[in-house]
Amino acid sequence: MENLKMGIGRTIQYKILALYRLIYRCCYLLACMGKPVKSNKVVIPLYRQDELEGNLKAVYEEMKKTHPELQFHIIKPNNKISVKLFKEINMIAEAKIILLDDYYLPVYLINPRKETDIVQLWHAAGAFKKFGYSTVNTKFGPSSSYLDVVPIHSHYTHVFVSSENMIPYYAEAFHMQRDRIYPVGVPRIDYFSDQAFVEKTRDQILKTLSEKQRGMVKILIAPTYRAGSSSKESDLDIVEELIKTAGHLDKDKLIVFVGHPYIDHSHFEALQKTSNIIVDGQFSTNDWMLVADAFITDYSSAIFEFALFHKPLAHYVPDLEAYTKNRGLYNDLHNISDGAILRSRSALIDWINSRHTGESYDTSRMIEYNFSQTSHIAKSIVEQLFK
Template identity: 25%
Template sequence: MIKKQLRKTVRKAISFLYFILFKLFLLLPQQNKIIFESFHGKQFSDNPRAIYEYLQGINVPNLKLIWAIDRRASRLLKDNRFTSVKRLSPMWVYHMATSKYWVTNTRLPLWIPKVAKISYVQTWHGTPLKKLGVDIDDVKMPGTNTENYKKGFLQDSSKWDYLISQNVFSTEQFRRAFNYDGEILECGYPRNDYLINNNNYDYIKILKHRLGIDSNKKIIMYAPTWRDDEFINVGHYKFNLKLELTLLKSYLKDDFIILIRAHYLISEKLDLNIFEGFAINVSEYEDIRDLYLVSDMLITDYSSVFFDYSLLERPILLYAYDLEKYQHKLRGFYLDIEELPFPICRTTEEVLNLIKLIDFNEKVNFSQEYKERFNAIDNGTAAKCVVEQVILSDI
């Protein structure tokens, strides 16, 4: 208990010192510079990556692009594809204070102040099925309570200058859940430009070769979300693998490979050694976009990944083994999940039986109502839309 309180005191002291440092750095000239961050600096991925790569492609003169990387992601700190700075370091504070734009897909530390001369671009990271922000009735996450969680969320959202939305449905939920009345850019998601523009046989074949995946087998990706009440400590969640891989392997091993993609908040290591050759842990792979393209089918639960994956018109299955608990006790939904155009399974046996019935050579024609509601804006030019409205108009 004493050690825990001591760590808390030290963190507060460091945050206060960084706050002062930030204020001092604000006195320096502002630079034509963008600092990017994805999932708290853990990845080079998602909407921030798509915006970064678009800017790299058009080569804007005298515009510096810097990535904030978590100190534990040592491999990314050495990556020569981009210029990086160690997140939550004095140099990071310097770049945050002297940048013209912040581009991130999750919340920033609450202690960092927002000033008018810096534009905070919040890309977020998915069309919401599960409730967000102030819409969560009872927060189950560790290290906080419902009141403090909502207060912190609103404190961050009040700093946003722009929020990116994938569709009109998201805009409606974001306005309320984030209590946000600022500018929302309904451009679609920049990260989905990659899916739309690279969904072809030749590119997918190259990806499979790069990933070492047998191109003669069908690929199924299992990408579940995290459970708020299944945690180790603050920000570190458990991964209880409910999908019975032993059963699936006994029937599918000759023709299928299963990719397991845990949520970025999951900190437990997944040991799949006994399923070698059948199940592969791809949780550490830097960006899920390649995994979407190589997968012939997606199994998920309440994650927003199905909104993106449905653009590929491939089979999607919801393995919702704890549907009643998640819907009524843990988080709740914005949609009636049973009205979505995806089959719902409660057991691995049901999952297996459905896989056996799928014709993987046929595209899935999701309902027109679904496509118009969720996928109508994504057309492969979302990053261009964001950059032109936010950055090029201001340079």
């Protein structure tokens, strides 16, 4: 009886959602009537952060440099089914380019104009944990019934990925043809070869540390996003694990914790009470890579970018079986990473205490598999878009 009520409730919910989509499409069509696409208009929705950074910032700066005629409209989208979403219709109706690095609901609700390029830079290197259509009907992912109403990740005209090896996975995740997926690279890693940027960022970060902290072995920890409630992939609480780990670390070890942008940072407050852990929200994970001596994650694809520094890296995954069952990985963890795979808290403690400054680590296999090129990527992307 309970299942029947839930089924009826979902049916009603999807009918309301379908009606919303119909109204939204009609409003979009009205916004397009008599208004040509503006050939110099670029719309950049910021879903993951409050200001330009990462892939969006790298491509934006290259566009500004090489195409000064462009006019940029940077917006903070609502990305939820509500009346507020209608405010963005006029903006996207006239856009020549909509530049994304994540989910953007409005373009999945409409039938975009043929003159509009919807460009997905995506925020992750490589193909690690499953997402999009690869997770349909799993505990983590969307239901096929929902996708019948809202075809997420649809209408992309260009998708840029880190290497040719990634194309099959992104074609599956975005449910799209492979010939619109370009293995150019991850534009934000251009900053790693910009010496002026590297030196400036290092100096800025080190100024935030005490003299004692600057001399410590800095272990960067950046876990992936984890869903909540009924969609959560496992019961692992990374905050609790780190608090229990901190008291067993050598005195010269400093943990730098950078939380995922989707997680409310109040969730990490308990970590700030621990003297050998700092929680940072000012600098990005990529910024901290410039000063870190080692890197630990669970299932974040940031580990592929850290591989470019040839320093020690590891996965803390005591929940590997549960995570794989409820969300899934595109490949076996041992096959896609050269990092140490830590399955217990004691293994985590031992690995951290074994680290020291100046260590070298062979990550050539990871780099070769995950990156087609590691410099001038933003330039290559902009050239591709303006052919």
